[in-house]
Structures are given as C-alpha cells and as structure tokens.
Amino acid sequence: MTPEVNSEQAALWNGPGGHGWAAARDMVDVVLQPYEDLLVAAAREKPRTGVLDIGCGTGGVTRAIADALKVPCLGVDISGPQIAVAQETANARFVEADAQVYPFKPEFDLIVSRFGVMFFDDPVAAFRNLRSATKPGGELRVVVWRDKEENPFMTTAERAVAPLMPDLPTFDSNAPGPYGLTDPDRTRKIFGDSGWTEVEFRKVDLECGMPEDVLPVYLTMLGPVGRALQPMQEQERQEVLQTVLRAFDPFVSNGEVRFPSAAWEIRASVL
Numbered sequence: 001m002t003p004e005v006n007s008e009q010a011a012l013w014n015g016p017g018g019h020g021w022a023a024a025r026d027m028v029d030v031v032l033q034p035y036e037d038l039l040v041a042a043a044r045e046k047p048r049t050g051v052l053d054i055g056c057g058t059g060g061v062t063r064a065i066a067d068a069l070k071v072p073c074l075g076v077d078i079s080g081p082q083i084a085v086a087q088e089t090a091n092a093r094f095v096e097a098d099a100q101v102y103p104f105k106p107e108f109d110l111i112v113s114r115f116g117v118m119f120f121d122d123p124v125a126a127f128r129n130l131r132s133a134t135k136p137g138g139e140l141r142v143v144v145w146r147d148k149e150e151n152p153f154m155t156t157a158e159r160a161v162a163p164l165m166p167d168l169p170t171f172d173s174n175a176p177g178p179y180g181l182t183d184p185d186r187t188r189k190i191f192g193d194s195g196w197t198e199v200e201f202r203k204v205d206l207e208c209g210m211p212e213d214v215l216p217v218y219l220t221m222l223g224p225v226g227r228a229l230q231p232m233q234e235q236e237r238q239e240v241l242q243t244v245l246r247a248f249d250p251f252v253s254n255g256e257v258r259f260p261s262a263a264w265e266i267r268a269s270v271l
Contacts, residue, residue, distance in 0.1 A: 003098065003101045003102070003103075004078070004097075004098040004101065005098060005100055005101050005121060005122070006078060006098050006100060006119065006120060006121045006176070008121075008176070009078055009119045009121070009176060010078050010098065013077075013078050013079035013081075013082070014078070014079060014080050014081065016227050016230060017227055018079035018080065018081040018082055019081045020221040020222055020226055020227070020230075021057060021058070021079070021081075021082055021221075021222060022058060022079070022081040022082045022084070022085045023221060024217065024218070024221045024222060025057070025058035025060070025082075025085055027210060027214055027217060027218060028057070028058070028060075028222075029058075029060040030209075030210055030214075031208050031209070031210050031218075032060075032114060032115070032208065033208075034206040034207070034208060034261075035061075035114050035115070035143050035204075035206065035263070036060055036061050036064055036114060038143065038204065038206075038265065039061055039064075039065065039112045039114060039141065039143065040061075040064050040065055040068050042110075042112070042141040042265075043065045043068065043069055043110060043112065043141075044068060044069070048069055048071050048109055048110050049071055049072075049109055049135075050071060050072050050073070050074075050107050050108045050109060050110075050135075051065050051066075051069065051071060051072075051073045051074070051108060051109075051110045051111075051112060052073075052074050052076065052104070052108040052110070052111045052112070052130075052133055052134075053065070053073065053074065053075040053076070053111075053112050053113065053114075053116075054076055054099050054111060054112070054113040054116050054117050054130065054142070055076075055077055055078075055099070055113050055114075055115070055116015055117055055119070056075030056076060056077045056082075056083075056086060056094065056113075056116065057077055057079070057082045057086070057114075057116065058082045058085040058086050059075050059082075059085070059086030059087075059089065059092065059094055060114075061075075061112060061114045062074075062075035062086070062092045062094070063089055063091055063092055065092075065112065066091045066092040067091060072092075072093070073091075073092040073093070074092070074093045074094070074095065074108070075092060075093070075094045075095070076094075076095050076096075076097050076099050076102060077094075077096065077097075077116070078096070078097065078098050078099070078119075079096070080096050083095070083096040099117075099120075099126060099129065099130065100120050100121070100122060100125055100126035100129055101125075101129060102129070104129065104130070104132055104133030105133070106132060106133060106134060106135055107133070107135065108133050108134055108135065108138060109134070109135045109137065109138040109139070110138060110139060110140075110141065111130055111133065111134060111138070111139075111140040111141070111142070112140075112141050112142060113142040113143070113144075114142075114143055115143060115144060115145060115178070115263075116142075117142050117144065117181070118144050118145070118176070118177065118178055118179070118180035118181045119176045119177065119180060120176060120180075121176055123180070123181070123190045123194075124190055124193045124194045125194075126194075127190060127191060127194035127195075127196060128194040128195055130194075131194060131195045131196060131270055134270045135270070136270060136271065137269075137270065137271070138269070138270045139267065139268065139269045139270070140196065140266070140267065140268045140269075141265065141266070141267055142265070142266050143204060143263045143264065143265050143266075144180075144181040144182070144187075144263060144264050144266065145178050145179055145181075145182065145261075145262070145263055145264075146182055146203070146262040146263055146264055147173060147179060147182045147262075148171075148173075148179060150262035151260075151261055151262050152259075153208075153248075153251060153259035153260070153261070154178070154261075156244075156247050156248055156251075157219055157223065157225040157244050157247070157248075158170065158223075158224065158225060159247070160243055160244045160246075160247035161225055161228075161240060161243065161244060164240060164243065165225075165228055165240075168224055168225065168228060169224050170224075174186055181264070181266075182264075184201045184264065187201075187264075187266065188201070191266075191268050195270075196268035196269065196270065197268065197269050197270070197271055198267070198268060198269040199266070199267070199268045200266070200267040200268075201264050201265070201266055201267075202264070202265045202267070203262070203263075203264065203265075204262070204263045204264065204265045205260060205261070205262050205263075206260075206261050206263070207258055207259070207260055207261070208258075208259055208260075208261050209256055209257055209258040209259065210256075210257050211255065211256060211257070212252055212255045212256060212257055213255075214257075215245065215248060215252070215257050216241060216245065219241060219244055219245070219248075220237070220241065225244065229241065
C-alpha cells in the first residue's frame, strides 16, 4: 500500500464518485477527446523515453501516448475504481497511488495530466514530488480548468438544482477541486516554490461534445449532482433530472450536445 495524505480526495474518488467516473469511462473520453489530442501532440513534439500521467483516471491519455510514442508510460491515480479499469489494458502501466507522496524514481522526461493535478491538499509538496520523478531537462505539460465563469456548461447542473438542493457541495477556486489552479499568479508561485522553472501558461479554448442521448447518463453519474441523484427514489430522481435536462437546452442541437470549454495549458521544465 502506498502512502497517502489527500484523505478527503481518496474518500471521494474511491467512493461513488470514483465508481461513477470508472463506469462512464467511454463517455468521459469522448467528451474530453480534444484535450487528449492536445496532450498527445505535446508528447510528440520531441523524443521521449518515459511519460508519467498524473490523475490518469481510466487511462485514456496514458494509452494514447503509449500508442503514439511506443515508450514506457505510467499512469497514476488515487482512485482505485478507475485504476482497476485502466489496468484492463496492457500497453501502459498503472498504479493506484497518491501522487503527492508516491516514491517516484527520476525516470520520466515528460509529465502530463488531463485535469488531474488540481486536487492536491498541498500543491507545493505535490509538484515538488513530481519534479523528483523528472529527469534533468524533462518537462511538464498539463491542462487545468480556468474559472467557473468561463466554463458555464460545468456549473449548469448545480445552478439548475440549487433551489431543490440548497446543501449541494460547491467547489471553491484555489482549493482542492476542479478549479484549484485557476489563478495563474498563484499557480506560478506554486510551481516556482516546488522547483520548476520556465513556467508558462497558454489559454486553451476547445469545443467538447457528446450525443444528446448520453446527457442523462452524464448528469446522473458524474459530479456533485450525479452523486446526489444516485440514492434518490426513482420518481424523485426523474423529476429532478428533468429539471436539470431543461437547463441544458441551450447546448443541444440536432441530436448533439456541444459546449465551449476553457482551460490553461501549463508548461514547466526541470533544469
């Protein structure tokens, strides 16, 4: 058993939240395909000998980079349910671990992450530990969400059910969670304090989507609304779900759900 310090995140991602993301792996990979493509392109920019994927989930990005580069790739995630799904494939290696404290060896010349590095309780300690996994001259290329206002699709469900579920948990900016690295100044300091150099931020605005008939599954399996819906009686769940679905009408057209997304691509180096 590897050490762990992010106990709240471990409980979340090894409970219903993690099981939901594991069950929804194909849908998640479809929705986030543009970001997978971005990270595969980044990995191809120069020769690599080993790639580490942090917060790898069910391993979609890890597998794609392994297929593209034909080099050893390791995916790490604190979520046992998601790692169990990732381990069903054989072209990469996967470990269930807390990346903030996992005893990495300095064997990677590229660290990537698709929305998996915003959840650390102590981000300075975490990125210092990731730096210890990187060879001299290696680099980090990760994508993280920009703020809520720039990602309206991601908060539509919470806003729709707010009158019905006033106690629904919310995510604060600059705290562990999806918006934990939205502030470039704060994030740049985190990287500097953890020993990374040449830290750069690039705005990434991509359109994501899914088939319309997948939207109810998306809403009932993922995020705080999905977790709140799961234990409800069927009639109540359907009533709340219909309220939520109506709020997504602006994103639906011709059988497709399309929405803009706003992220930072962060680059950093190890001298």
